[in-house]
Structures are given as C-alpha cells and as structure tokens.
Amino acid sequence: MPGVYDVVIIGGGPAGLTAALYTARARFRTLILERLAPGGQMATTEHIENYPGFPLGMNGVDLSLRMLEQAERFGTEVIYDEVERVELAGPIKVIRGQLGSYEGRTVILATGASPRKLGVVGEDKFTGAGVSYCATCDGALYADKRVVVVGGADSAVEEASFLTRFASQVTIIHRRDQFRAAPIIVERALQNPKIQVMYDTVVEAIYGERSVTSVAVRNVKTNTTETVATSGVFIYVGLIPNAGFLAGVLPLDRGGYVLASEHDLSTQEEGVFAAGDVRPKSLRQVATAVGDGALAAAGVERYLSGVIKTER
Ligand code: NAP
Secondary structure, eight states: OOOEEEEEEEOOSHHHHHHHHHHHHTTOOEEEEESSOTTGGGGGOSOBOSSTTOTTOBOHHHHHHHHHHHHHHTTOEEEEOOEEEEEOSSSSEEEEESSOEEEEEEEEEOOOEEEOOOOOBTTTTTBTTTEESOHHHHGGGGTTOEEEEEOOSHHHHHHHHHHTTTOSEEEEEOSSSSOOSOHHHHHHHHTOTTEEEETTEEEEEEEESSSEEEEEEEETTTOOEEEEEOSEEEEOOOEEESOGGGTTTSOBOTTSOBOOOTTTOBOSSTTEEEOGGGSOOSOOSHHHHHHHHHHHHHHHHHHHHTSSOOOO
C-alpha cells in the first residue's frame, strides 16, 4: 500500500480533476482513482462550447487531458483502478479497488453518473452492435447510414446534431411533444436538414440480426405503431449516479445520488465530500462540476488544517 494520502479522489472527471488541482497545489498528497480514462462524461462529448475560456469550443478528450496535465503538474498521482468498497468512518479512510487498497485522511467522491438504459427488448443484445450511448465514440461508424436518437433533453438533441456529420439521416424519437433541451441546441438541430423528429413517440423494441436493422415505435397519443429502419440507436434518456458502491455506507437520495451539504459538499461522514454529478444538483455541466471540485477541495483543506469541523 503506497502510504496514507491526504486526499483520495474517486473519479477523474472535471469535478475530481479540479479538486486534485486545488489540493495538490495546496501541497496535500493527492491521489485520483479512475476506473477507465480521465474526463468521465466530458471525454465522451465531441464539442464543448459552454465551458469558458475556449471561444471556439473544445474537444472533450482534449479538455480532459489538459485538466489532467494541470492536476499532475502540481503532483497529483493517478492510479487506474475501479473502486468496489469503501470504509469511510474514522480518521483513516480505506478504499478498496479491484487492483489494490488505498488509504486517505479525506475522500472526495467524484464518480459522476452513467447513461441510463432505455430498458427495451434488444437493447442489451445489440449494445456495441448498433446500440450506443456515446455518439463521440461510435458516430463515425455510421457514415451514410440512418440512425435514431432516443431522448429529448440536451444530450439527445446535441448529439443528434453531431451525428449528422456522419449519418445520412438522424431521427430523434422523443416521448413528448416538446424538447427539454436548451433553445440554442434545439434551434440548431431543427435547422439541420438531416434531422427529423418523431414527437410523442416511444421505442418499444430494437430489432436486428448481427446488428441493428430497425426499431419498433409507438405514438403515445394515437397508439399507432410502426417499424423504423435504422442501423444505429443512440440512447440519451438521462443518467444514473455511479454510487452503487456507497449503498449502506452513506445516505443516498431516492435517485441514488450521494447527499452532501450544499454549503461545503460535506457528507454525513467527517472528512468525506461529494462533488459533481454523483450528488443531487440542479445543473449538470462541466462548469458546475469544476465548481464542485474547487468547493470540495476547500472543504478538505479546512478539515485537514483542523480549522473547522465539516458542517452537517
Ligand atoms: P436528462 O436531462 O435527464 O433528460 C433525459 C431525457 O430522456 C428527457 O428528454 C426525458 O424525457 C427522456 N427520457 C427519460 N426516460 C425516458 C424513457 N424511458 N423513454 C424515453 N425517453 C426518456 O438527460 P441528459 O440529456 O442526458 O442530460 C443530463 C444532464 O447533463 C442534464 O442536466 C443536462 O442539462 C446536462 N447536459 C448539458 C449539456 C449542455 O449544456 N450542452 C449537454 C449534455 C448534457 P422528458 O423530457 O419527457 O422527461
């Protein structure tokens, strides 16, 4: 075991990377545990144009690597391991991953959230063979093909626009008659001649042979059903928090998000903070995740300095 860290940050998305930048820069021995690759959902976004400082927008992977470089510049260590269990009570917290165990005097939970599944027949069977949750990762596989996007909020409508770079036609299937996405995102999509919209429509099944060939849809107002031919189904129906390993350890809300004080992001356990999409919040953006990371780091600094006990 590589000794006791001042802070172990679980998750290397924008919240975790920002927290690490702050704590490492404050000379606290900082470890990030990341299961896959830095950036989290940010790294699966092709073009981020609402994060300030990049007037022409920025590729999500590039922004992730820049944040990582900045955190590492001040001495942050990064270990790629998936956390399975945590013991958060007491002055030394123990984090058990698939590859090893780690100890920290404080912990920042910044594990983010993952795409929610639609829960229809064929979804699991064709995941990786026509069903995708990441247009940035898989969009290029659909050059000159027809694809559908399921959902009606920011991710669905934004990624539908992105997919028009490759696909010959993109059909957004949304269960209501109105999009939830921000107006600028909707305007851009509706102006795109490659995009069609099926409102008031739900996907009931995904069909194919080796890969997807069609989806069965139903209009919820008329109750009529039809089959829509498609090579790809991109699903953007919301997020679920990556907090399964915290069940029974910390209080979670009904959606499974980790409860934390809005004031300083402290959780019920002293020295443990939650930042970014893993906690309940009204706006899920790179900018707000970054803000959370800074706030959680400030809580860690205060806790480790013994200036004040964390509030709650
Ligand atoms: P979201 O905001 O939670 O919206 C989920 C969408 O999926 C809604 O349109 C919802 O329909 C639909 N939906 C949910 N369950 C469904 C089901 N079973 N069948 C069919 N449709 C279903 O999810 P998100 O778009 O992934 O966004 C997550 C967060 O990231 C949000 O806070 C969002 O603002 C943020 N985000 C921001 C940007 C940006 O600022 N550029 C980009 C991407 C994401 P209803 O509308 O009918 O509820």
